[in-house]
Amino acid sequence: MSAPTGITWATLTKDVQLEWRSKDAINSMLFFALLVVVVFSFSFDPEAEESRQIAGGLVWVAFLFAAVVALNQTWARELRNQVLDAYRVSPAPANSLFVAKALGNFIFVSVLETLMTPLFIVFYKLRVLGPAWQLIPVAILGTWAIVVNGTFFAAMSLRTRSREIMLPLLLFPITIPALLSMVEATTTILVGDPSTSAKFWIVLLATYDVVFTTGCLALFGTVLHAE
Amino acid sequence: MKKAFPILGLLTAALLSYALYQALVVAPTEQTMGDVQRIFYYHVPSAWTAFLLFFINFLASIQYLVRRDPKTDTIANWVVIALGVLVCIAPYAFRTLLPAGVYPSSIVTTGIAFVGLYFLIKRLFSEQQTDMLALTTAEVGVVFCTVVLVTGPLWARPVWGIWWTWDVRLTSTLVLWLIYVSYLVLRRFSSSGQTPVLAAALAVFGALDVPLVYFSIWFFRTQHPQPVVGGGGSIDPRMLRVLLINWVAFLCFAFLVCWSRYRLERTKREVEETQALEALLEPRSALR
């Protein structure tokens, strides 16, 4: 199966290169991420004890909003240059395009998260009291959950009216179980209560990822060729 | 067919009145909660009706997606039958794994209903008609779901003193409502060529999400216990009788509402087709 992976890789490297050269999307998203952290800090007084309880929720909501901005960006560029029509006509399997886009989005959002996290730690004086290594699978699985559905719904919203609002409108309800899992897992790990464990939430996140990645791969071709 | 509608309407109205009388007068008063508990006879049937409508939407959406290609259609038929058989056998094979209060017979009934409804829809509705069925059941489902979300807090407030509780069923219903409202928004905002396909894809995603929503909230609740709206455990047989009477009444009502909505949608599409045809045949007069 070298041809589809070749196409995926080519699309992915093309996207990353474009973003790197233009830098406008990255810069605006970075500034947006910083603003979100600062605004949240003003809204929720980050005194040490309670902050550990709410930080999980704050962090993931901030990531979610930053991800929506990023997702809206990536498909908009394709639309501008009518690249999407070229994909539809070409013999390339739709899934390669989807995987490339999703991976590209995953990388962008992960970069954002890596930059936002130290800010959160500083502003909220966070220390992880539980098993910190568990935060890694939570971050990876959680980000993938947002990105995989986000990429799919962004493609669906492309030709609708009010495109930018349509994406969060479709994405947020479906993402609720994943969001709950991410927030609860993060809070459990931060608070570090020995009687609680984030394991159930991590397994649920993994299940969510498997179910929806399969769903997206199965239906993306249909969505791309709709009309 | 059209003549049947007013007659059915009158019968349903009579049935609903009888059900209301049963709920308010005949049903015994609950010990701890008092008369407020009678909200139960409207809250629960509305929920079951909403879930049934959303389930039909799911089946119709799948059918719309698979029937466009005869190969996927055949595969889907076999998958549905296989799943049905599995659901009928599994509860007996894994009897020990069943949670308390869940009987194998109810699971089997669900399985048979699933298969039966799937093929019934297939027989009764053409491809385009399944799309109209999906839209109809989604809209009417949202209406019934709204009723659930309004009656729930109205019940919770006098009983527990709070309007909202993150209880499993109420919260899952809220998320379900959100998913289907987003479905209706997508329907309204996308251009008509691709709407059915996109909406069907979203409906499938929503349906896949439902068990995940339920489990995530269920586990959240075991960590953060909340009062339960709707009461768990066994139910007095007299109350069960009134509940079922109300459910049947609401099902008939839902059927008539869906029928009206479906007729509206069919007329709307016929008008649109005629207008499109007219524009094609007489370009000059259309430009006027």
Added chain:
Amino acid sequence: MNFLYAAYAATWTIHIVYLITVVRRYSRLKKEVDELNKKI
């Protein structure tokens, strides 16, 4: 109890409002159909 009647009233209000919107859209459509028929 007030909440009981409020719940029942709310239920029927929601259903009736929805039915009214369906009926209104239908009669508006019927008018359009008549106009189209007149053209033919």
